Amino acid sequence: MKQLSAEHLIRLHEFVINETGGHSGVRTRKDLERNRYKLKTTDKDIEGFTFKIAKGEVTELDEIEYWIFSRLKKVSKSGEEI
Numbered sequence: 001m002k003q004l005s006a007e008h009l010i011r012l013h014e015f016v017i018n019e020t021g022g023h024s025g026v027r028t029r030k031d032l033e034r035n036r037y038k039l040k041t042t043d044k045d046i047e048g049f050t051f052k053i054a055k056g057e058v059t060e061l062d063e064i065e066y067w068i069f070s071r072l073k074k075v076s077k078s079g080e081e082i
Helices: 006-020 043-054 061-069
Strands: 037-039 072-073
Touching: none
Parallel strands: none
Antiparallel strands: 037 072
C-alpha cells in the first residue's frame, strides 16, 4: 500500500474543509502524540474510510468524528496502550 505523506494529508484536509467547512491549517503535527492518543486501526480500514469520504458516501462530520474517536486509544508516555 502506498503511504500518504504529511503533505498529502494536509491537501486532503484542505479539500474536506473546502467541501464541508471548518478551520483550515495545521496547529501542530504532534497534537495526538502530546495528548497521548493513538489511532488504533489498520491501514486498510483507514484507506477504505478515506475513499468513502472522497466518493461522497460519508458526508456528515458527525460520522467522520465517530469513526475517528471510536478508534482512539489512550497510551502512556512510553507509547504503551492504557
